[in-house]
Amino acid sequence: MTLSMVTFDTTDADSLATWWAEQTGGEVVERNDGWFVMVAGGSLPVLLAFQKIEDPTPGKNRIHLDLTAEDLDAEVDRLLGAGATLVARRGDESFRWVTLADPQGNQFCVAAADHV
Incomplete structure (x- = not known):
């Protein structure tokens, strides 16, 4: 498949x-x-x-997108400015990612490209 x-x-x-x-x-x-x-x-x-x-299914989506960005902080700022909402900043200095939600609440994650 x-x-x-x-x-x-x-x-x-x-x-x-x-x-x-x-x-x-x-x-x-x-x-x-x-x-x-x-x-x-x-x-x-x-x-x-x-x-x-x-009628959308209630609760957190069970499948989400994992995306990467060359500049994680700049990309998160851009997405927030475009209408995404911050769910959580996660990880540590060895691997960071940010969970966001799109304008309808679907969660997705963005990680630094150099850590994937």
Whole structure:
């Protein structure tokens, strides 16, 4: 098997797909009337998909993205400025990562690229 897509459930597929496209340098490549929106390109090794649902599953998401950045602190600052929220700064001097949440509360982690 090969991983080809990661899908998020969301109440607003268009806006969340647009947010992720802006953050990864990708682009929205398919909209399907706003019910199933796909993002590709940029720094993404796979497609991201956003599926509109009426009632999101409560609680923390069970699958999350682990991303890397050349300058962890600058990237976290940029994401926070773009509407992400800080969940926690983690690790120590040997390995640091930051857990954030996108505008709809989906958590994801960003680590320093030189520690992965």
